[in-house]
Amino acid sequence: MHDAPLSYSQVKRKVTEITGITPIYTDMCIDTCVAFTGPFAELERCPLCSKARFEENSRKPCQQFATFPIGPMLQASRRHLRSSKQMSYRQNETEKLLENFWGNILPTTLSEYLHGSEYIEAVVRGDIRSEDFVLLYTIDGAQLYRSKLSDCWIYVWVLLDLAPEVRYRKDKVLVGGVIPGPEAPKNLDSFTYPGFHHLAALMHGGLSPMGLQW
Numbered sequence: 414m415h416d417a418p419l420s421y422s423q424v425k426r427k428v429t430e431i432t433g434i435t436p437i438y439t440d441m442c443i444d445t446c447v448a449f450t451g452p453f454a455e456l457e458r459c460p461l462c463s464k465a466r467f468e469e470n471s472r473k474p475c476q477q478f479a480t481f482p483i484g485p486m487l488q489a490s491r492r493h494l495r496s497s498k499q500m501s502y503r504q505n506e507t508e509k510l511l512e513n514f515w516g517n518i519l520p521t522t523l524s525e526y527l528h529g530s531e532y533i534e535a536v537v538r539g540d541i542r543s544e545d546f547v548l549l550y551t552i553d554g555a556q557l558y559r560s561k562l563s564d565c566w567i568y569v570w571v572l573l574d575l576a577p578e579v580r581y582r583k584d585k586v587l588v589g590g591v592i593p594g595p596e597a598p599k600n601l602d603s604f605t606y607p608g609f610h611h612l613a614a615l616m617h618g619g620l621s622p623m624g625l626q627w
């Protein structure tokens with residue numbers, strides 16, 4: 414006997430159960446001008462185009478976007494021995510670089526961020542510690558279907574603790590948020606606010622402090 418296929422909401426629940434990651438949904442302007450966060454959190458109309466936030470005579474938002482909180486994803490990256498080993502690349506390389514730094518030996522190859530003076534100085538200052546996660550944030554537009562105009566914007570976190578040949582792999586890049594288009598976000602900060610807010614809470618809560626400052 415075959416099991417009945419799961420409904421969309423059941424699939425979402427299963428993914429949450431397995432990964433421990435629950436997306437945060439935030440209201441946004443239907444034309445992707447702003448997200449209703451920070452100074453816009455209480456507004457009922459888009460401050461740029463005046464379109465309504467909610468459907469008529471209801472509190473149902475016209476449009477929302479998803480943020481995937483980084484905390485549980487980072488925890489998962491250190492949960493398994495193999496990924497945990499891969500995560501020690503930065504730490505191992507930094508130890509070697511530090512030995513050279515104190516011996517006044519400059520790196521002979523400058524192939525990545527680890528070799529930059531900004532990074533090693535941040536380590537020496539104690540801003541980046543060996544147990545920290547170092548993350549790169551990047552955002553770009555994506556067209557999901559070739560034949561259909563359904564552009565959306567996706568931002569990702571790249572774990573710079575991983576070796577360069579691993580860190581950009583599809584299974585290692587962490588999706589931070591998905592913003593429906595087709596327009597590009599006009600006030601990008603308002604859309605990344607929930608993701609960065611979550612990251613800042615991790616830093617200040619001391620649960621999983623980050624070395625990078627922005």
Ligand SMILES: [Zn+2]
Nearest residue numbers: 442446459462
């Ligand atoms: Zn708008």
